[in-house]
Amino acid sequence: MMSLMEAGLEEGTEVFAMSETDTPEAADNAIRRGASYFFCKPAQTENLRHLLEDIATEAISTAPSQGDQDAASIDQFGMLRGSCRAMRKLYRQIRKVAQTDVSVIVVGESGTGKELVSHTMHLLSSRRDGPYMAFNCAAMPESLAESELFGHEKGAFSGATHRHLGHFERASGGTLLLDEITEMDIDLQAKLLRVLETRKLRRLGSEQDIEVDVRVVSACNRPPDQAVQDGLLREDLYYRLAQFPLRLPPLRRRGEDVFGLAQFFLRELNQRHNTGLTLSDDIKDTLASYAWPGNVRELKSLVERAYIMSESLIDAEFIQAIGEQANAAEAGDQEGVRVSIGTSIAEMERKLILATLRHTGDDRSAAADMLGISVKTLYNRLKDYAETS
Structure with missing residues (x-):
């Protein structure tokens, strides 16, 4: 079965999958490849009709009228904003899954708002x-991850001077987001799987099991099935975490949401500082033509820089000037990592990592993406640099 991208379908398209095989694996495979709904043949006609009516009703009710094309009124859903088809499909999925206790994995590029999705599900849940x-x-x-997740007793290890409750215990009765799940140590993943399956944990240094009631949401910015193949994520944990996958669209595929979000961020700044800066209409094409590798986070930063540097109207020429400054800064970073012949590989790596962090404003997930390494590897390198400095 092809994915939505392989089939050439745009983000937000509703896909129904049907199969003669009524197994959890068949349904799981269909949903992971982009299907919104899975049916076993022969599907009940009445159920299909009701489902299509629901989708049509919601599409009509959320469609903007001709008098409501101002992107400043971009839709808000929980802590998320967006009016494109892909976001409205995401809202529908969140609304349905939030009322359940199934484990959800949120997959999306860095800066797309994975934590906002998780928090929105919590706010909409029981x-x-x-x-x-x-x-x-x-x-x-x-060395600290297990203690932070599951807690420890006094004396469990050197420095454990008191009992410490981990995230699972403190989140009991609520929701726990496990962000960047593919970066978790493989041995710790086995212990996490046991907690998820038994709903019981054991603090470090204790022999007593403690029951916990936590709804777990996980998130990652790389395809989790690829992480499984690369040995970064246990397959059994993946299936336990991904009972319901949610995929966030990158900003470059969200159409006029780019301009709407830019207006929203500017309006927030105006309200905070009692100013009245505006965006010109000619800025739309400029914003739409950019690929936004940093997604919504990058757009927000650009609007903030434009706000600081502008006096009244922010137009396309002004945005392009800011982009040129960013390119110049990047070029400066690149000059800063030039090294002479004979420099050690380790020193070249150190210079490159630190320069990339400066370029991303210390956004470590974005820096790791640019460097082609995992966030865990980046943190380990920085730890080494701190210890040797």
């Missing part, structure tokens, strides 16, 4: 009055 916590699997050293 757990909304419970805690919401996020744990970045890449940001935590392996």
